Amino acid sequence: MLQDMTMRGFGAHTQKDYIRHVRNFAAFLGRPPDTATVEDLRRFQVDQHERAVGSATINGAVSALRFFFGITLGRPEMALALVVVRFTPKLRVVLSVEETARLLEAAPGIKYKAALSVAYGAGLLLATSGMMQRV
Structure with missing residues (x-):
């Protein structure tokens, strides 16, 4: 995954964030993330919503997991299962x-x-x- 991100010119901060999100997903699964199913991704996103994780963090995880499954593992059907969260800006x-x-x-x-x-x-x-x- 690091090589794929480096080849695409991802910055060090982005690479660190993507690795952190994939690591969190692996911790949620309790097994290597490359063994995940579509249902595992769904449960992960439901868990994030139940824990009231912020929309920016959820969307960061979606981007990282889409990259991991779509590019690194070559399993684009998994990336399609991830849902981006819409957020409304707070009024000043x-x-x-x-x-x-x-x-x-x-x-x-x-x-x-x-x-x-x-x-x-x-x-x-x-x-x-x-x-x-x-x-």
């Missing part, structure tokens, strides 16, 4: 005019008030408690 919370005014008034000094005003005017985002908010 936008501060109201009143909230923005309160934010600017809460600045401890003129320097901070100026910096926040410039950031707001430029449309920059402020990370607040895990969510992106418009300053």
Whole structure:
């Protein structure tokens, strides 16, 4: 698999991720991944959903397993059994005019008030408690 990825010009980070995903699949199976069946792939994906694995991680595993089965093993019928997860982007919370005014008034000094005003005017985002908010 490493040789196939190297021949196709995959970066080191991508190669590491693909190997990790195939290794996780092998750990799930409890046997070598090249012995997997279509049903094994289905059970693996169901298990990922039940464990609430993020959609980006699931899609990374799908790409890695499609490469492993389709290119490395030459079993494209296995790659067709994998399902890509669609995800909806989270909407950003936008501060109201009143909230923005309160934010600017809460600045401890003129320097901070100026910096926040410039950031707001430029449309920059402020990370607040895990969510992106418009300053």
